[in-house]
Amino acid sequence: MPNVNSSPMLKTKEAIEKRRSIRKFKPDSIPDEHIYELLNAARLAPSGCNAQPWRFKIVKDKEVKLRLAEAANNQMFIANAPVVLVCCADIKGYLNSSVSYIQDLGKNGSIEERIIKILLERTEKQKTLNMEQISPRIAFNVAIAVEHIILRALDFGLGTCWVRLINEKMIREMFGWDSNIHVVALLPIGYPDELPKKRKRLEIKDILID
Numbered sequence: 001m002p003n004v005n006s007s008p009m010l011k012t013k014e015a016i017e018k019r020r021s022i023r024k025f026k027p028d029s030i031p032d033e034h035i036y037e038l039l040n041a042a043r044l045a046p047s048g049c050n051a052q053p054w055r056f057k058i059v060k061d062k063e064v065k066l067r068l069a070e071a072a073n074n075q076m077f078i079a080n081a082p083v084v085l086v087c088c089a090d091i092k093g094y095l096n097s098s099v100s101y102i103q104d105l106g107k108n109g110s111i112e113e114r115i116i117k118i119l120l121e122r123t124e125k126q127k128t129l130n131m132e133q134i135s136p137r138i139a140f141n142v143a144i145a146v147e148h149i150i151l152r153a154l155d156f157g158l159g160t161c162w163v164r165l166i167n168e169k170m171i172r173e174m175f176g177w178d179s180n181i182h183v184v185a186l187l188p189i190g191y192p193d194e195l196p197k198k199r200k201r202l203e204i205k206d207i208l209i210d
């Protein structure tokens with residue numbers, strides 16, 4: 001039986017143009033198969049050295065969502081989304097596994113030997129950095145995976161909103177995570193209960209550097 005909430009598959013161009021940050025959600029719950037599809041879209045994202053440092057915590061519990069909203073400077077709309085994804089980077093996992101990922105890239109011939117050598121040297125140097133230095137370097141990989149989720153969500157008629165204004169320490173403490181888990185963003189997900197107008201954007205001429 002077709003899901004009444006799902007929208008027909010959008011073309012990528014249409015999806016990019018139609019996407020809006022959604023801050024008002026219907027209370028309807030999201031089928032687990034659709035959450036699975038969103039995580040599958042995340043899993044397929046590109047990442048430096050194919051290290052795939054993204055990790056996600058799925059939150060549906062009302063009490064936990066309220067605490068997440070508080071940890072996001074009381075942005076209470078977060079608590080009204082049926083699902084909130086806590087989007088993280090696994091720093092230790094990344095450092096421990098990147099050598100083998102780089103070696104894989106060398107073995108399958110995707111990247112030339114000279115570049116593999118540079119990547120391996122860089123990985124060794126990264127191990128000497130502290131968490132504050134390393135986190136932002138890894139976080140952008142997570143951002144790409146999050147954007148995959150955001151665009152795939154449109155196929156199911158789901159709306160999302162990036163939330164970066166967060167107190168990372170509070171969120172880590174909530175879940176008992178140590179500093180190896182870098183919380184990159186919260187992503188509330190649900191069926192939109194608003195239809196926001198097109199937001200202002202710069203023209204192409206304004207984003208070109210002479």
Ligand SMILES: Cc1cc2nc3c(=O)[nH]c(=O)nc-3n(C[C@H](O)[C@H](O)[C@H](O)COP(=O)(O)O)c2cc1C
Binds near residue numbers: 021161163166196199
């Ligand atoms: C990295 C990032 C962080 C953001 N953080 C927040 C946030 O904490 N709270 C919020 O309501 N919106 C947040 N947004 C959403 C932006 O406000 C929104 O993308 C922007 O106003 C453009 O609107 P649109 O997404 O509907 O095109 C964030 C967006 C990005 C990409």
